[in-house]
Amino acid sequence: MKVLIVDDEPLAREELHYLIQGNSEVTEILEADGIFMAEEQVKSEHPDMVFLDIKLSDGNGMTLAEKIKSFDNSPHIVFATAYDSYALDAFEADAVDYILKPFSAKRVNEAIMRVAKLISPEDDATKAKRELRQNPRISIQNDERTIILQKKQILYVQAQQGFVYIWTLNKHKIISRQTLTNIYDQLKSPEFLQIHRSFIVNLNGVTELQPSFNHTYELTLIDGSKLPVSRSYVNTTKKALGL
Known part of the structure; x- marks a missing residue:
């Protein structure tokens, strides 16, 4: 799974990058420091998932999320922010998850696994076979x-x-x-x-x-x-x- 981190704070990107790279579902990690760069990355790199901050130096992450939804094969959005007051807006933007800074490995991995299940949902027959074999x-x-x-x-x-x-x-x-x-x-x-x-x-x-x-x-x-x-x-x- 290809993941894009969008945050204008280098330390926040570094922290997320460190936490994400430990998940076996992730094959590639991209970074963007603002709205413009993130939009270009989504168009050219086609990430499966975006960790998106809300207040960015060149705009609002909510606006970017709404725009991304109109793209073909749009990525799944997880808002990763210091602000807890946008949870309802995130829900209306069809975000998969909403995690708060400071990030924990547990919450980051939970968000990744939610997206992984959406990308490759396990049907009932596959689940039954897996449980049978276990x-x-x-x-x-x-x-x-x-x-x-x-x-x-x-x-x-x-x-x-x-x-x-x-x-x-x-x-x-x-x-x-x-x-x-x-x-x-x-x-x-x-x-x-x-x-x-x-x-x-x-x-x-x-x-x-x-x-x-x-x-x-x-x-x-x-x-x-x-x-x-x-x-x-x-x-x-x-x-x-x-x-």
Whole structure:
């Protein structure tokens, strides 16, 4: 995200710059010391977000905010000022946030994250998938039962002839008619990796990777199981194992 700081006080710009640069959402920080320079920056650099002071040496930040709204792909505005009496005006100007000097890292980061969510809103489906993957447990349909299993107990998963077989660290096998894709959606995390169209493995259970035939590989697991790594998954498997 590209951010523009507009303030006629060098120390205020420096302070904001320092606080903003610590946020991983921000890729570039621009600065302007007044209305004219800020307008030119918005037109030429197309920032995603503007931290805008209200009382500037060459004009009023509120006026600039209203003007910016008419631009194509106008940036999101966050008023950053020493004056608390303009909050209502800021709301009417469609500002995303209103923060007061002296700035705190917490409030600056909150403002940035609000804009980040507006730029890349997380839809319900994406949110549901993220929460599912963060869950330490997995739900497995087994006939009319639902088995709840800790993800870390799973050693590998195999799809075969319309069934999915979940093998645990204690060598217990659970059979389900769920698809491999459905299981992987629940498991997907740095610990689990698809290595073949029919296999998902817990990387923490891998003890050896060795070449097989026709540019494929084979994984050996802590229980002695050997799983195929197909050619299309070799590079991602090596990378995941730090090779």
